[in-house]
Amino acid sequence: MPEMTSGAAGTGKPTRPLGRLRLGVNIDHVATIRNARGGGHPDPLRAARVAEAAGADGITAHLREDRRHITDADIEALVSTISLPLNFEMAATDEMQAIALRHRPHAVCIVPEKREERTTEGGLEVAADENRLAHFIAPLREAGCRVSIFIAADRRQIEAAARIGAPVIELHTGAYCDAHADGRLAERDAELARLRDMAAYAHSLGLEVHAGHGLTYDTVSPVAAFPEVMELNIGHFLVGEAIFSGLDSAIRRMREVMDRARREAFGEGAA
Numbered sequence: 001m002p003e004m005t006s007g008a009a010g011t012g013k014p015t016r017p018l019g020r021l022r023l024g025v026n027i028d029h030v031a032t033i034r035n036a037r038g039g040g041h042p043d044p045l046r047a048a049r050v051a052e053a054a055g056a057d058g059i060t061a062h063l064r065e066d067r068r069h070i071t072d073a074d075i076e077a078l079v080s081t082i083s084l085p086l087n088f089e090m091a092a093t094d095e096m097q098a099i100a101l102r103h104r105p106h107a108v109c110i111v112p113e114k115r116e117e118r119t120t121e122g123g124l125e126v127a128a129d130e131n132r133l134a135h136f137i138a139p140l141r142e143a144g145c146r147v148s149i150f151i152a153a154d155r156r157q158i159e160a161a162a163r164i165g166a167p168v169i170e171l172h173t174g175a176y177c178d179a180h181a182d183g184r185l186a187e188r189d190a191e192l193a194r195l196r197d198m199a200a201y202a203h204s205l206g207l208e209v210h211a212g213h214g215l216t217y218d219t220v221s222p223v224a225a226f227p228e229v230m231e232l233n234i235g236h237f238l239v240g241e242a243i244f245s246g247l248d249s250a251i252r253r254m255r256e257v258m259d260r261a262r263r264e265a266f267g268e269g270a271a
């Protein structure tokens with residue numbers, strides 16, 4: 001499938017990107033493959049080092065309640081060894097809060113978690129749980145962690161994220177990517193328009209905007225071309241692609257596709 005190009009062109013908006021677009025490489029599924037056999041191979045820590053050498057700006061890892069991929073020991077090793085900032089994904093539970101406060105990672109991303117899901121299926125329901133979440137993230141912020149909230153591109157959720165004092169939101173791109181993969185093109189375009197509008201809306205409320213979930217070489221470009229988006233977190237596709245081309249090459253190519261999208265939307269020097 002061709003890599004789509006789009007972005008700000010044609011929206012009529014005067015746009016310059018708000019800054020350099022960062023790439024966070026999610027290494028969860030390196031741990032998934034390791035855990036399929038037990039033992040230590042492939043090592044997520046080695047993947048983090050390769051990601052750094054390939055130009056990643058950060059490492060993302062999700063410590064799930066059931067420890068199905070990343071383990072406590074992985075987090076320990078990442079925090080003590082890697083020099084890239086760690087984005088620690090976690091559910092809003094007391095156990096995870098205590099772990100985050102012990103390690104004080106650069107960033108914490110609060111995600112919804114269901115034991116029976118294969119991956120993080122939707123965004124966090126912030127609007128219905130505002131009070132608890134406001135209290136939940138306060139100590140993490142006080143500990144110096146940059147807190148982001150993983151949400152659907154939904155006005156209600158964005159407003160709630162701003163009200164609870166989260167400085168950052170990450171928009172869930174899964175519905176857009178699924179529609180693309182299934183060839184539901186009208187739906188894909190509608191999801192993309194929603195993401196674009198909600199990225200602009202979140203920025204207007206003072207939130208820093210990130211995005212991720214399900215992104216591939218084919219789907220990343222339009223999202224990379226949103227001027228408000230400052231960071232993309234990408235994992236499953238890169239780890240899968242690494243089987244064919246190697247992790248270093250997969251990350252470098254993703255970086256190139258992102259940078260090209262930014263340049264095509266905003267001109268040279270805009271990546």
Ligand code: PXP
Pocket residue numbers: 026028062089109111119120150170211212213214215233234235236237
């Ligand atoms: N961002 C968040 C908050 C996630 O939970 C995930 C998946 O763990 C990703 C990004 C990366 O998604 P994917 O592995 O599909 O690229």
